[in-house]
Amino acid sequence: MQITNKFTLTLPARSSNESFARACISAFATQLDPTIEEISDIKTAVSEAVTNCIVHAYKEQVLGKIYITAFLQDNNSIKIKIRDKGCGIANIEQAMEPLYTSVGGERAGLGFAVMESFMDSVKVSSVVGKGTTITMTKKISPRISVNG
Amino acid sequence: MSVQINVTGEVVTAYLGGELDHHTAKEMREAIDSAVELNMPTLLILDFKDVTFMDSSGIGLVMGRYRNLLKTGAELHIMGAPPQIYKMLKLAGIERLAKLESR
Ligand SMILES: Nc1ncnc2c1ncn2[C@@H]1O[C@H](COP(=O)(O)OP(=O)(O)OP(=O)(O)O)[C@@H](O)[C@H]1O
Ligand SMILES: [Mg+2]
Numbered sequence: 108m109q110i111t112n113k114f115t116l117t118l119p120a121r122s123s124n125e126s127f128a129r130a131c132i133s134a135f136a137t138q139l140d141p142t143i144e145e146i147s148d149i150k151t152a153v154s155e156a157v158t159n160c161i162v163h164a165y166k167e168q169v170l171g172k173i174y175i176t177a178f179l180q181d182n183n184s185i186k187i188k189i190r191d192k193g194c195g196i197a198n199i200e201q202a203m204e205p206l207y208t209s210v211g212g213e214r215a216g217l218g219f220a221v222m223e224s225f226m227d228s229v230k231v232s233s234v235v236g237k238g239t240t241i242t243m244t245k246k247i248s249p250r251i252s253v254n255g
Numbered sequence: 256m257s258v259q260i261n262v263t264g265e266v267v268t269a270y271l272g273g274e275l276d277h278h279t280a281k282e283m284r285e286a287i288d289s290a291v292e293l294n295m296p297t298l299l300i301l302d303f304k305d306v307t308f309m310d311s312s313g314i315g316l317v318m319g320r321y322r323n324l325l326k327t328g329a330e331l332h333i334m335g336a337p338p339q340i341y342k343m344l345k346l347a348g349i350e351r352l353a354k355l356e357s358r
Contacts (some may be wrong), residue, residue: 122278129308147308147339154310158277213284215314217347224346 111137112179120171120191122160128157128175131208136185139247148225149185149245155218156189156241161208164193164239184227184246203231229249257305258286267296272305275313276302288323297329303357304335312349313340321352332356 114135118124120227129150134151157173165171174190196202202209202224208216222229233239257272269287273279278325290342291299299320303309321331331353335343341357 122276125276125278126274126308144339151310151339152306152342154276154308158310158312162277213280213312213315213319215311215318215347217311217314221311221346222341 109181110178111181114177116175118173118175120165120169120173122158122167123159124173125154125157125161126172126207128173129154132175132177132187135179136247138179139183139185141247142250145247147186147244149187152222152225152229152243152245153187153189155222156187156243159241160189160191160193160239161219164191164195166194182246183249184244186242186244188240188242190238190240192238195237196231196233196239197235199231199233256282258283258288259287262290262296264295265295265297266300267294267298268300268302270302270305274306275306275316276308276310277312278314280312280316284319287316287320291320291323295327295329298332299324299329300332300334301327302334303337303340306340308335309340309343311343311347314343314349317344317349317353319345320343330354 116131132153133146133150137189160173171193176188178186201207203219205220206216208214226245228244230242259270261268267290324331333353333355336357344355
């Protein structure tokens with residue numbers, strides 16, 4: 108598979124950057140001519156991963172950095188890596204279970220479930236004390252050209 | 256992000272607008288909760304018609320309001336959810352907690 112385009116973005120882990128990250132990925136993914144639903148799926152998955160960096164990795168305190176890299180590939184797919192240098196995840200399997208959350212109250216524990224349902228693949232690698240990387244891909248369905 | 260509250264008898268309707276994420280959820284939640292505390296409704300309607308984006312922070316907001324309403328036995332309805340938001344609410348199984356209507 109060939110990479111046809113790429114961008115990288117480093118952001119401070121501020122909640123105001125959640126919408127900024129979504130807007131960037133959405134503008135980039137537009138090059139694959141996705142449907143409104145596909146764009147919305149990608150934005151939502153990115154929002155989940157970025158929010159997790161802010162809420163969990165850096166505990167809404169340390170203004171750590173979020174590293175986003177996105178690739179367009181020649182099979183009309185997008186690959187997105189979202190990395191933090193925060194606390195890491197001790198038990199990835201448990202973290203990915205629907206409804207599991209380590210912070211009670213107002214969190215549903217559905218972030219990973221949303222990423223898995225809206226993207227084709229989601230990979231999580233994490234080292235406690237070092238950080239977490241989420242790698243997600245989604246293939247954009249080819250559309251029949253109106254012009255023939 | 257915007258919240259407009261309408262009170263009619265024992266019904267509180269919160270018209271939500273804009274993007275609902277972790278950044279905006281707190282303010283929305285506070286506006287809804289203060290209207291509920293003040294008016295003690297028997298029914299809370301959350302209207303999602305003008306919500307343009309929602310992630311799991313929105314699910315957390317809905318679940319949290321549902322839990323609060325359980326204390327007084329009040330009901331929760333979700334109205335006007337646009338297709339993508341309806342899809343999120345279904346994924347979370349919200350229809351088991353509240354009456355759920357799409358746009
Ligand atoms: N980047 C991260 N760094 C450290 N821990 C993480 C990270 N991402 C997720 N986690 C852990 O995995 C758990 C599950 O994440 P998930 O996004 O599914 O749910 P949540 O964030 O708790 O709730 P929601 O996403 O519904 O608001 C989190 O509660 C947290 O403990
Ligand atoms: Mg999350």
